Amino acid sequence: MRTWKEFIxxxxxxxxxxxxxxxxxxxxxxxxxxxxxxxxxxxxxxxxVCSSIIVSLIKKLIPDKVRIPCYxxxxxxxxxxxxxxxxxxxxxxxxxxxxxxxxxxxxxxxxGRAEAFASKNTVGLAAMDALGMGLGFTWALTLLxxxxxxxxxxxxxxxxxxGASFTPWIIFILPPGAFLTxxxxxGIINTFSxxxxxxxxxx
Amino acid sequence: MNINGSARMVIVLAIVAIxxxxxxxxxxxxxxxxxxxxxxxxxxxxxxxxxSKATKYEExxxxxxxxxxxxxxxxxxGIAFVAQGGGFQGTITMMIGxxxxxxxxxxxxxxxxxxxxxxxxRIEEDWFKGQFNAKSIDDPFIxxxxxxxxxxxxxxxxxVSNILKNTIPNVLEKYESGGGK
Numbered sequence: 468m469r470t471w472k473e474f475i476x477x478x479x480x481x482x483x484x485x486x487x488x489x490x491x492x493x494x495x496x497x498x499x500x501x502x503x504x505x506x507x508x509x510x511x512x513x514x515x516v517c518s519s520i521i522v523s524l525i526k527k528l529i530p531d532k533v534r535i536p537c538y539x540x541x542x543x544x545x546x547x548x549x550x551x552x553x554x555x556x557x558x559x560x561x562x563x564x565x566x567x568x569x570x571x572x573x574x575x576x577x578x579g580r581a582e583a584f585a586s587k588n589t590v591g592l593a594a595m596d597a598l599g600m601g602l603g604f605t606w607a608l609t610l611l612x613x614x615x616x617x618x619x620x621x622x623x624x625x626x627x628x629x630g631a632s633f634t635p636w637i638i639f640i641l642p643p644g645a646f647l648t649x650x651x652x653x654g655i656i657n658t659f660s661x662x663x664x665x666x667x668x669x670x
Numbered sequence: 671m672n673i674n675g676s677a678r679m680v681i682v683l684a685i686v687a688i689x690x691x692x693x694x695x696x697x698x699x700x701x702x703x704x705x706x707x708x709x710x711x712x713x714x715x716x717x718x719x720x721x722s723k724a725t726k727y728e729e730x731x732x733x734x735x736x737x738x739x740x741x742x743x744x745x746x747x748g749i750a751f752v753a754q755g756g757g758f759q760g761t762i763t764m765m766i767g768x769x770x771x772x773x774x775x776x777x778x779x780x781x782x783x784x785x786x787x788x789x790x791x792r793i794e795e796d797w798f799k800g801q802f803n804a805k806s807i808d809d810p811f812i813x814x815x816x817x818x819x820x821x822x823x824x825x826x827x828x829x830v831s832n833i834l835k836n837t838i839p840n841v842l843e844k845y846e847s848g849g850g851k
Contacts, residue, residue, distance in 0.1 A: 532675075533679045541690070551697050554701065555705050556704065637788045637822075640788050
């Protein structure tokens with residue numbers, strides 16, 4: 468079934484973080500704790516799904532030459548909604564993610580899906596694609612956050628999991644830890660994955 | 671109706687932008703009361719944290735940085751003020767409680783900072799904040815002398831000390847000249 472295929476591909480086969488290496492900026496920057504990775508993933512998920520649906524709905528009305536500005540306005544609108552919503556109802560998370568929420572606008576996963584998929588497919592398929600890609604992005608960020616939090620703080624979602632004798636490796640919650648964790652994870656995934664198709668990557 | 675290319679582009683972009691503005695305005699209206707409430711709660715809990723005897727507060731002046739702490743019988747129990755300055759990576763903003771009569775601090779709470787997680791961010795931990803309780807404002811405020819510094823975060827510890835040292839005289843002056851009476 469096509470719909471199902473469009474959904475499932477984002478979870479693993481074409482996972483934005485581990486397979487396409489897209490959206491590296493939030494991936495590396497905010498995953499210093501599991502909750503931050505999860506929150507960033509969900510915020511991106513929301514923006515991705517909403518903007519994909521809208522782009523797919525109005526794709527015929529938008530002249531080709533101004534499609535990118537239109538997509539960016541649509542994406543920026545949903546990002547601002549997400550930012551305001553978090554500020555009002557989850558102020559602590561918004562405080563931590565701070566600057567990175569507005570930066571979802573330039574997350575290339577979102578514009579990438581709008582341009583490569585939503586603008587060429589029906590609303591239903593665009594929604595399934597965005598759901599899959601968004602969930603794939605969310606679990607990838609959460610996994611990175613969990614690994615970095617365990618090694619860097621000895622906790623997962625702020626719950627102590629390492630014994631008292633464990634010395635946290637602070638470097639894992641600092642920027643270099645993001646590169647180390649992502650690099651090792653990519654290596655492991657490439658080793659175990661039979662298909663080694665290298666997709667085009669942006670930042 | 672046959673609209674030529676450029677006109678259509680302008681119209682479509684304008685419509686998209688207007689709709690976006692409308693949606694954002696509505697969202698903002700919806701979340702604004704809640705955001706104000708969050709900001710007020712944060713301020714209140716910080717003031718009451720640094721002035722343990724206070725149960726409510728009133729603002730002195732109108733720039734939102736200086737407050738009188740009041741107990742249940744409306745007696746003044748001290749002042750709370752916002753202290754701000756440069757840290758290791760960004761601005762550190764703190765709420766400080768002070769007893770003007772005894773010239774002692776009564777507490778410190780960090781409102782916002784951008785210090786390194788696990789190192790400088792430990793200025794938020796109780797053992798660090800606690801040392802400013804009952805600290806005389808005539809102390810020199812030098813990290814590693816009269817202020818315990820955080821291991822691996824000397825700059826953040828220095829920054830907090832310096833911000834306090836620089837802010838206190840200004841606040842006292844403002845309090846005595848301003849609405850402190």
